[in-house]
Amino acid sequence: xxxxxxxxxxxxxxxxxxxxxxxxxxxxxxxxxxxxxxxxxxxxxxxxxxxxxxxxxxxxxxxxxxxxxxxxxxxxxxxxxxxxxxxxxxxxxxxxxxxxxxxxxxxxxxxxxxxxxxxxxxxxxxxxxxxxxxxxxxxxxxxxxxxxxxxxxxxxxxxxxxxxxxxxxxxxxxxxxxxxxxxxxxxxxxxxxxxxxxxxxxxxxxxxxxxxxxxxxxxxxxxxxxxxxxxxxxxxxxxxxxxxxxxxxxxxxxxxxxxxxxxxxxxxxxxxxxxxxxxxxxxxxxxx
Numbered sequence: 001x002x003x004x005x006x007x008x009x010x011x012x013x014x015x016x017x018x019x020x021x022x023x024x025x026x027x028x029x030x031x032x033x034x035x036x037x038x039x040x041x042x043x044x045x046x047x048x049x050x051x052x053x054x055x056x057x058x059x060x061x062x063x064x065x066x067x068x069x070x071x072x073x074x075x076x077x078x079x080x081x082x083x084x085x086x087x088x089x090x091x092x093x094x095x096x097x098x099x100x101x102x103x104x105x106x107x108x109x110x111x112x113x114x115x116x117x118x119x120x121x122x123x124x125x126x127x128x129x130x131x132x133x134x135x136x137x138x139x140x141x142x143x144x145x146x147x148x149x150x151x152x153x154x155x156x157x158x159x160x161x162x163x164x165x166x167x168x169x170x171x172x173x174x175x176x177x178x179x180x181x182x183x184x185x186x187x188x189x190x191x192x193x194x195x196x197x198x199x200x201x202x203x204x205x206x207x208x209x210x211x212x213x214x215x216x217x218x219x220x221x222x223x224x225x226x227x228x229x230x231x232x233x234x235x236x237x238x239x240x241x242x243x244x245x246x247x248x249x250x251x252x253x254x255x256x257x258x259x260x261x262x263x264x265x266x267x268x269x270x271x272x273x274x275x276x277x278x279x280x281x282x283x284x285x286x287x288x
Contacts, residue, residue, distance in 0.1 A: 012122070025062045031074050032056055032093045040251045041224035045080050045287035046070045051259045102201035103177050108138040112271045115162075116141060116200075117156065117178040119221060121148065122232040122237050129237050132156045132226070134176075136161035137213050141249050141262035147241045149234050153186040160189070164196050168266065177201040178214075180274070219250065220261030 032053050037044050040052075051065045057064055064072075073079050110116040114137040122129040132155045134144040144163030148155050160176075176198045179183040190200055222228040225244035231237040253259040 016060070025060075025064070026072055026076075027068070028062060029057070029064065030076055030078070032060075033073070033078060039188050040247060044224070044252075047255070048259060049073075051203055054230065054255060075133050093208055096182060096187065097190070098180050098185055099190075099200040099202045101177075101204045102175055102199065103206075107227075110169075110172070111136055111139045111141075111266045112167060112172055113138060114175045114177060115157070115163060115174060116214040118218055119151065119156065119183065120218035121179065122222075122241075124149075124237055125230065125232050126233060127232075129234050130155055131218075131221070131241055132159040133214065133217060133221075134159050135214060135217050136262075136266060137177075138268035140213070140217070140257060141266045142245050144216065144282050145241065145245055147234070147238045151183065153189050156183045157189055157192055157284050160192055160193060169269075173199065175199045179202075179203045183193045217248075220252075221245070224252075235267055 013081050027037065033049055036049065036053060046069055050069050051168055070079070103114060115134050115252065116137050117132070117134045119130055119132050122131055127149070129147055129149050130151050131145060133142055133148045135142050144159040146158040146162070174197065176193050178201075180202050183189060184202065193200060221244050223239070224242055225247060227237070227244060233242060250261060251262045253261055257265050
């Protein structure tokens, strides 16, 4: 049998065929990854990509595991880079009443048991804009938001108004947790919340980890959906925020939800998630 450098002709052509198939499959994989990221978010990582595209790989008769997918992403420079630090927008140097932290070392067990609120800055050609967000801590669904070119209390009040309007379980008790920024401590805001049956809770000192869910969502919206970039003006920033929130709530999967989507989880409160069962911290359920 003909051999070249100890390799048979049959083995040589078989290897060529295997390499050609791999190249074709890699091209298909790259296309699927780019299409998914274009729809859901450019910063979607390998684990989520594999979970969401696994059936598509099977349909295309592509045999690939998660580690091999990482190799393809790495080879074509498609891995997600690590995020940089962020800037705080909290100003707690004021004389308004500061509420106690009611949720320390506790975890919600249903939707609309705990809302977390925060503000993040958005760069525009005309200066900074600000995005106020109210998020359900259980489902991770953004319940209300508002983007404008100021940091007045009304920025946050409008976000809370939207959140209240979007409630699905209005008869359940609800805690609102935030930092001690003047917007959240302002009586105009706290009275509006309390008049709607909401219990106020705040961080006891400035520590991002005390309001980790809100901080994480801010970073996700900014780094995955274009809000980190310098945007031309407030109107375009508002449209970008609207699109980002829609994708975040309805299309983006979350590790903390076992790769489910927030809007889906919010409407299915009886599902228990592995992320809570696997949590190594000694967390106490909220007694509300």
